[in-house]
Amino acid sequence: MDIGQRLEQELEQAVGHAAGNDCPPKLAAALRDAVFPGGARIRPRLVLAVSNACGNKNAPAATGIATAIELLHCASLVHDDLPCFDNSLLRRGKPSVHAAFGERIAVLAGDALIVLGFEWLALKAGERLAPLTRILASCVGGPSGICAGQAWECEETIDIVRYQRAKTGALFAACTMGGAAASGFEPMAWQKLGFAIGEAFQVADDLRDVAGSPEKLGKPVHQDETNHAPNFVAELGFSGAMAHFEELLELARAAIPPCPGAEPLGRQIEAVSRSLVTGLSARTAAA
Amino acid sequence: MDIGQRLEQELEQAVGHAAGNDCPPKLAAALRDAVFPGGARIRPRLVLAVSNACGNKNAPAATGIATAIELLHCASLVHDDLPCFDNSLLRRGKPSVHAAFGERIAVLAGDALIVLGFEWLALKAGERLAPLTRILASCVGGPSGICAGQAWECEETIDIVRYQRAKTGALFAACTMGGAAASGFEPMAWQKLGFAIGEAFQVADDLRDVAGSPEKLGKPVHQDETNHAPNFVAELGFSGAMAHFEELLELARAAIPPCPGAEPLGRQIEAVSRSLVTGLSARTAAA
Numbered sequence: 001m002d003i004g005q006r007l008e009q010e011l012e013q014a015v016g017h018a019a020g021n022d023c024p025p026k027l028a029a030a031l032r033d034a035v036f037p038g039g040a041r042i043r044p045r046l047v048l049a050v051s052n053a054c055g056n057k058n059a060p061a062a063t064g065i066a067t068a069i070e071l072l073h074c075a076s077l078v079h080d081d082l083p084c085f086d087n088s089l090l091r092r093g094k095p096s097v098h099a100a101f102g103e104r105i106a107v108l109a110g111d112a113l114i115v116l117g118f119e120w121l122a123l124k125a126g127e128r129l130a131p132l133t134r135i136l137a138s139c140v141g142g143p144s145g146i147c148a149g150q151a152w153e154c155e156e157t158i159d160i161v162r163y164q165r166a167k168t169g170a171l172f173a174a175c176t177m178g179g180a181a182a183s184g185f186e187p188m189a190w191q192k193l194g195f196a197i198g199e200a201f202q203v204a205d206d207l208r209d210v211a212g213s214p215e216k217l218g219k220p221v222h223q224d225e226t227n228h229a230p231n232f233v234a235e236l237g238f239s240g241a242m243a244h245f246e247e248l249l250e251l252a253r254a255a256i257p258p259c260p261g262a263e264p265l266g267r268q269i270e271a272v273s274r275s276l277v278t279g280l281s282a283r284t285a286a287a
Numbered sequence: 288m289d290i291g292q293r294l295e296q297e298l299e300q301a302v303g304h305a306a307g308n309d310c311p312p313k314l315a316a317a318l319r320d321a322v323f324p325g326g327a328r329i330r331p332r333l334v335l336a337v338s339n340a341c342g343n344k345n346a347p348a349a350t351g352i353a354t355a356i357e358l359l360h361c362a363s364l365v366h367d368d369l370p371c372f373d374n375s376l377l378r379r380g381k382p383s384v385h386a387a388f389g390e391r392i393a394v395l396a397g398d399a400l401i402v403l404g405f406e407w408l409a410l411k412a413g414e415r416l417a418p419l420t421r422i423l424a425s426c427v428g429g430p431s432g433i434c435a436g437q438a439w440e441c442e443e444t445i446d447i448v449r450y451q452r453a454k455t456g457a458l459f460a461a462c463t464m465g466g467a468a469a470s471g472f473e474p475m476a477w478q479k480l481g482f483a484i485g486e487a488f489q490v491a492d493d494l495r496d497v498a499g500s501p502e503k504l505g506k507p508v509h510q511d512e513t514n515h516a517p518n519f520v521a522e523l524g525f526s527g528a529m530a531h532f533e534e535l536l537e538l539a540r541a542a543i544p545p546c547p548g549a550e551p552l553g554r555q556i557e558a559v560s561r562s563l564v565t566g567l568s569a570r571t572a573a574a
Contacts, residue, residue, distance in 0.1 A: 022449055023430030027438035031429060079398065084390040103371040104441050107394065108434045111366065111401060115428030118405040122420035129417055133409035141402030142318060143310030147395045151314035154391050162309055 007044050010067045011035055018116045030101045030109040031116075034074045039092055039218075042272060043175050044070040046197070049268050050179025050190065053261030062182035064124025065132045068117040069174055072140050075113035076171075078106055080150070086223060093218030114140070131181050139174035146171055153229065160230055168205075169198030185259065193255040197269060200248035203241055204276040206231040210238065211280040238282045249273055294331050297354045298322055305403045317388045317396040318403075321361045326379055326505075329559060330462050331357045333484070336555050337466025337477065340548030349469035351411025352419045355404040356461055359427050362400035363458075365393055367437070373510065380505030401427070418468050426461035433458055440516065447517055455492075456485030472546065480542040484556060487535035490528055491563040493518040497525065498567040525569045536560055 001009070015035050019028035044066035051062035081088040081096040082103060089099040098106035118133065125132045139145045149167025152158050173194030177187035208217060209224050210233050224231040232241045252273075253266045288296070302322050306315035331353035338349035368375040368383040369390060376386040385393035405420060412419045426432045436454025439445050460481030464474035495504060496511050497520050511518040519528045539560075540553045 018429035021430050022453075023435055024438040024442050026441050027429060027435060075398075079394055082394065084394065102441065105438060107366055107369065107371065108438050108441075110398070111362075112429045112432075112434040114398060114401050115424050115432070115434065118420060119424030119428060122417050122424065129420070130409050133405060133416070133420070137402050137406030137409065141406060142305035142314060142399045143308050145399075145402070147399040147402065148310055148314060151311040151392060151395050154313050154389065154395075155311050166309075 003045060003048055004041065006063065007041055007048075007066060007070070008038070010063050011038070011070060014067055014071060014116060014120045017120070018112055026101055026105050027108055027112065030097050030105045031112060033094075033100060034078050034097050034109050034113060035071070037092065038070070038074075041070060042201070043073055043171060045272070046172065046175040046269075047179040047182075049265055050176050051183045053256075053265040054180050054183035054185045054259045055261075057183040058126070058128060061125045061128040061132065062179060064121050065136065065178040065182055066175075067124070068121040068132075068136055069171065069178060071113050071117040071120065072136065072146075073171060075110045075117070076140075076146050076150075078110040078113065082106055085150070088220065088223070090214075090219050093215075125182075128182055131187065132178055135174055135177045135181060135187055139170040139177075144170060158230055163230065164199060164202055165195060168202040169195040172198030172201065180257075180259075185257075189257040193252055193257070196248055196252035196255050197273070200245055200252060200273050201276065203232045203245045203248065204273065206233045207238070207241055207245070207277055207280050209233070211282075242277070245273075245277060290332060290335055291328065293350065294328055294335075294353060294357070295325070297350050298325070298357060301354055301358060301403060301407045304407070305399055313388055313392050314395055314399065317384050317392045318399060320381075320387060321365050321384050321396050321400060322358070324379065325357070325361075328357060329488070330360055330458060332559070333459065333462040333556075334466040334469075336552055337463050338470045340543075340552035341467050341470035341472045341546050342548075344470040345413070345415060348412045348415040348419065349466060351408050352423065352465040352469055353462075354411070355408040355419075355423055356458065356465065358400050358404040358407065359423065359433075360458060362397045362404070363427075363433050363437075365397040365400065369393055372437070375507065375510070377501075377506050412469075415469055415471075418474065419465055422461055422464045422468060422474055426457040426464075431457060445517055450517065451486060451489055452482060455489040456482040459485030459488065467544075467546075472544075476544040480539055480544070483535055483539035483542050484560070487532055487539060487560050488563065490519045490532045490535065491560065493520045494525070494528055494532070494564055494567050496520070498569075529564070532560075532564060 015031055019031045047066035048062055078097045080086055081091055082098055088096050097109055121132055122129060142148050144166045149163060152163040173191045176190040176194035180190040181187040209221055212221055214221050236244055249270055252269055256262045256266055302318055306318045334353035335349055365384045367373055368378055369385055375383050384396055408419055409416060429435050431453045436450060439450040460478045463477040463481035467477040468474040496508055499508055501508050523531055536557055539556055543549045543553055
């Protein structure tokens, strides 16, 4: 079974656990809808890539934290799409959870996915549970996880570095730190790599928002402009943002700590990152 | 230091952890506002009472799960008060979180409190972390925790037993099971007691909603009628609901599993439960 299939299978098991038996039918359908069909599953793949580079010493713990991170990511998308935030009706090419099931079910589905992330980890992580739970929590809650990142958008003055780092970087840091910790490596050494990848992905996301097509992305474009969200293209221009993206890939390559599979990991990170901006150009941005 | 002070101190530490350092100021203030000043802290007190009755063999784990449960309870109140649910502007005698900080911060504060509950447990539970995390998650997420309870309200046909059990009973079951598990007792034997106490508290809450005063409760009354929420007084009448409350206390007393402190625990549960309905009568309900 390849990595993609293994991830989908474990996500199926996790969602089946929360949406099973006594679950109210609409909540069960919304949980499934929030997780399947998925996007590129970039975050859990990164966890497994790092764990493999570190010798894959505890495969169940690695797949457990990979699954938990993807569940938390899906939760954040469900809540981000709510009317009080982005009010987005489209996600991954189909109606967002609140568009399909209403706002109340969307709030609850997000909540239940957060809980499920921690629950799944507790079922899978074995002796690695405590450090992995702390890594996951610190990257999604306060003071500097995803919730905090989103909350910076509610402040009059935004600290842009903290904002980007918390909103996108933190969950990527959970991937690199979680993959390393699952294989018994000291997680803090892997944080910098996660932040660099996270910032590269944020830049790619901003570039796609101005130069991508809604059909290819499965969600509306030009959202940053509409929502006045701070973004790299507005700040640096299209080619400036592209140059910054290249710098970040360089920084990421240099930030990989010593480990048995450092070289293939570097190549993998570069290939996945580059695929995100393939075909984008200043011309499509102007269109 | 008495139990109440110990709980407040640990809640202070937990909230200080999530709202510290880099936390965006509004989110930090909302987290504090959602937890302090608290209500009666009935749930964490129940955890500690059960853990004591079981010999209090791991005080940090017991206080940890008590704190985590209270944080999850506060999270559920913040999300329950949102415009798409109860749209309540008042909580514990002051503006609800969304009334004070806006809807976006209220969604994020609830999310961050859920995360903090699991994070705090990971910092405190030591070797008891895995079973305590599973107990906490099963009582707040899907398929039959608080999220599921709330989601039953979105269904055309409500299964009233599952609804009440998930919405209120589950978190009380987390208290009794968590307190027992923290002291090394088999948690499942303690579930029935939690459900009985939870149902008694739900009946008391329904009685207070028709016969209490908003000043004393710190929140609006007659909400069940306004929101067409299923409730025991509408179903059984005032005196029928009072009789059912007494039956449930009897059931709870009988459900306490064998343990060193079973007798004082029974007296404590009865005293706290009765205090909730003191002074309520059919006369005040009619007023």
